[in-house]
């Protein structure tokens with residue numbers, strides 16, 4: 286089921302996502318309104334997703350992005366599509382992804398109400 290932007294609560298994630306320390310870490314972690322999420326970028330586009338792996342809870346910020354643009358969990362190496370969260374290695378554990386919207390004052394993340 287898709288979610289339209291009006292059905293989401295939007296929160297400022299960062300004023301300038303390009304100035305985050307991408308040279309130190311490819312996947313960053315943020316806590317906003319008591320929810321911890323990960324943020325990464327791929328080919329100039331930003332992606333937000335759940336902080337802990339849906340399989341057994343490993344911190345996805347410690348994973349990496351493979352050559353196909355999937356996040357790879359650091360523990361059992363299951364892979365997840367950044368754009369839709371699907372478990373592309375077929376184990377059936379889909380990852381939650383969050384909507385992002387670039388506005389004049391920064392990058393916003395949308396949480397379901």
Ligand code: FES
Nearest residue numbers: 338340341358361
């Ligand atoms: S905890 Fe991530 S694949 Fe098992």
